[in-house]
Amino acid sequence: MEYKDIPTKADVEQIAALRKPGCVSIYLPTGTTPAEADRARIELKNHLASAARALEELKVDKARIRAVHLEGERILDDRDFWRYQSRSLAVFLDGDLAETFRLPNRLGTSCEVADRFYVKPLLRALTFPQSALILALAGNSVRLLHITPDLPPERVDVPGMPRDVAAAVGLSSVSGRSPDGRVQGSEGQKVRMLEYVHAIDRALRPVLANSTEPLILASSEPLTGIFRGAAEHPRLVAETIAGNPEDKTDAELAAAARGVLDRLYASKVAALRQTYESRIAAGTALVDLSDIARAATFGAIESLVIDIERRVPGTVDEETGAISFGPDDAQGDYGVVDEIARRVLTSNAPVYALRGEDVPGGGAAAAAVRYPV
Known part of the structure; x- marks a missing residue:
């Protein structure tokens, strides 16, 4: 088990690049007091139980499910770890990899199980590390x-x-x-x-x-x-x-x-908005999610801005970038915006995770492109 604090760009890229059945991503708010830590441990325990059920429904190998459960139990039992927390905790488990990040940003609670890790909330800490x-x-x-x-x-x-x-x-x-x-x-x-x-x-x-x-x-x-x-x-x-x-x-x-x-950070957000608004007007930035997904698939995105709070259920075709929107409760659904961000990260382009009101164009994402696709 490797405990980390604020993730580096390399950390996020490594996690985003992993693809295998049974990737468990858990986010939950924590705190610095013993009472807050106890509540967070209970919440993590509930998420781990939910993840185990989801892994079974997805017919993930039983040995991998046991390995995920074991790593989760190790986190729950580590009293020293729970003594030192920040505002949020991210946990990534797949039976082989087990990593945690104590994050300075206040994030909501979630448990995602898919064939890749859910990295979008992690990007907020990378955009504004607060340290x-x-x-x-x-x-x-x-x-x-x-x-x-x-x-x-x-x-x-x-x-x-x-x-x-x-x-x-x-x-x-x-x-x-x-x-x-x-x-x-x-x-x-x-x-x-x-x-x-x-x-x-x-x-x-x-x-x-x-x-x-x-x-x-x-x-x-x-x-x-x-x-x-x-x-x-x-x-x-x-x-x-x-x-x-x-x-x-x-x-x-x-x-x-x-x-x-x-x-x-406020000045960076303002400058980013101004730059994007100029590029949208000039036709060198995209706001339509389907266009952005296609550009991400072909490595055409120069930089990406995403809404950290908005979830768009669905999948993105591996070869064409076409979006298939899905229901909110689809098991194994990793989310369209998260997959777009993952593809942009693997092409070494920067990704900025902002609040909804700060995203240029008012959509779930905006992307500056290197060339039209």
């Missing part, structure tokens, strides 16, 4: 914090991180002038701060190399401008938590960072 790193940068101190939605911020140990400006440049102080006349006053302090920033940047790079989370800077001038001018981090957020971070506790910095994330 970030904070670099609290001051002349006399520097610290890196990791924040998630429900847990207190954690300090990240960064090997080689300088303690302060003076330590970074090997001096006891960076104020005044040295006896030989070399600059150590206000003009020299900026030079020393630049060396300090370079030392921080060198220490951070190995830590941030594999991170997919936003990096939020908390600092004041002139360090803000020096860091932004000298350090290149692709996930560095444009907005800064202003003021001396030494005057703020870790919890206060985390609260400020969550506000930064909210504004960052």
Whole structure:
């Protein structure tokens, strides 16, 4: 059993690519209190029982059903696992694979059994992970914090991180002038701060190399401008938590960072809508689900936006992309939008999971296409 928190793009792509009879996908809301965890365990137990019945109805091999049941029981019995939860839990079982993700997004409860995993709800966490790193940068101190939605911020140990400006440049102080006349006053302090920033940047790079989370800077001038001018981090957020971070506790910095994330995601949604609306008008984006399914089948989609809350029962033809809509209660039905998203993911195109009111065109999905199909 492998327990994970926020999934990476590679995690989602791996799960989306799996195809075999008897894939069980379970989503349920959880919480951080013991009472919430107990309710979630009971709900998971009920979902596992429902999944076992569905697997039997689909005539899945009995040995695979037993393996799914065993892995589910292991999750239920792991008390340490249930002590640490986020807002939602995703569980994927097929008798061979068994993975869980503790998600920062509040998701509804569902249990899906089909010949592939149900990945659409997982994409919300990938679109808006609600976690970030904070670099609290001051002349006399520097610290890196990791924040998630429900847990207190954690300090990240960064090997080689300088303690302060003076330590970074090997001096006891960076104020005044040295006896030989070399600059150590206000003009020299900026030079020393630049060396300090370079030392921080060198220490951070190995830590941030594999991170997919936003990096939020908390600092004041002139360090803000020096860091932004000298350090290149692709996930560095444009907005800064202003003021001396030494005057703020870790919890206060985390609260400020969550506000930064909210504004960052809101601006991304607005920009995405504007781009799509322009492309829809130009005929290079699709809103009809049948057209989108066909484009996904032939690898023509450049990017996809889906409604995280809307379910469209049915299947998509493997070769033509034609949709066969189905009833809500069809056993083994994986859903049209989820299958479209799965095909887009396997072609390495980005998929954005938004709330219904934010989807361009007002439908279940919208897709920017590379070429007409």
